[in-house]
Amino acid sequence: MSHIAVIGAGQAGSALAAKLRTLGFDGRITLIGAEPVPPYQRPPLSKKYMAGEMALERLYLRPTRFYDDQDITLVTDTRVAAIDADSMTLRMEDGSTLSTDQIALTTGADPICLPPALGGDQPGIYTMRSLADADAMAPEFVPGRRVLIVGGGYIGLEAAAVAASKGLTVTLVEMAPRILARVAAAETADWIRAMHKGHGVDIREGCALNGLARSGDGPFTATLSDGSTLEADFVICGIGVRPATALAETAGLALDNGIAVDEFGRTSHDRIFAAGDCASFPWKGQRIRLESVPNAIDQAEATAATMLGQGAPYVARPWFWSDQYDVKLQIAGLNTGYDRVIVRPGDKPGSQSHWYFRGGTLLAVDAMNDPRAYMTGKRLIEAGQSPLPEAVADATTPLKSLPLAASIAA
């Protein structure tokens, strides 16, 4: 009987294993994960779960009996240490081995930790990637305590929102000239910054953390690049992730900002495939890597089909969301390469959308409490259509009747 091993039991791994069955694969499936729990959703970790508004069982992507019902052998708490690609044999950290016919790598990404040279190896400093991370820092969320958040990306900002809402004193430092520098336009950053300031979060941009010192159980003293110091009771580090490629390296796979796959999810080895946060893939003439749930699911499902010889090219349709306070930020498309941002006020107070164009081509939309703008943008982008920027800017032109530009190749 043919055997597929899926390594990494997260969002992509669970979707891939499930899809193999839906597509009719009746061989053996082993889904191996390093974490002690069945596959779960990460987004709530920095949102509702962190806020204590969501019980653990609601995080799980599927009921535990799903894996039995689907005859998927779920092996948790087990890290694959190496792959011998010639013999298609996996070696686990405990020394045991498993042979297989095909391998899917869905190993995700690892959070970047603060370097020990900056004091990053002390207790009281947390990264934000796993359930274990979230549970470890939960007891720190006590009103009145002071948290220093390092990194002004979505995860850091979401953590700041939860902490501020719970009555903690929050300082967020971002080394780049502004928050969200890597992922959003200045217009969006300005909007989000203003919202956080309104909730009392102290955001310091263009400000690097130069060191963290702590004596005993006392507070941390953080030294910042502007010469100031500040005290914090604990620190959350949200400075990004690195694709988890160590295992792929043991198999000798080609890497390029992650495990390099083609549009079918194939790596440089004909029996090894990859999907999700760990994989970079071709997209509109470039090679990109996405860190999002929709990409993890869609790419994993496309790759499952490839593994069964039924593959069609995976065409990413990027979208993303972030919840901060009572604001829902929804993002459609990918803004890479934009040269112009159109601001469109929404119908309701406090709602607004930002439309990214390159020339006349719509690339992406950031919508703040404006789901209609988000969905309109999403549908247009997926259809390869672009509204006229002037019409977008004019809030009196209804979204449903935005005039379209003559089709321009994206």
Add this chain to the structure above:
Amino acid sequence: MIKITFITADGAEHVTEGRAGLSLMEVARMADVPGILAECGGACSCSTCHVHVDPGWVAQLPEKDEMEADLLDFASDVDEATSRLSCQITVTVDMDGLRVSIPAEQG
């Protein structure tokens, strides 16, 4: 017990045990009912957990808010009267007997 029946596009009935406090989407997920994708996990950001509520039940559910209504506008196979996003309906004890059907396509 709060009995909730999900009817999939092929006509199959999935009788599940709801629990107060969970969303309808979560009840379906925990019972492994196919067809509700809920890609965003219940953040009201994707409209892939769309269901049609049995007409007899529509009035007994809490009304949809603006966010849900706006997203629903863009879902496939929408029916003005019965369409809901199942992640936005929190199960309560008086939903015993609720029946909802899942459209053939989500998104």
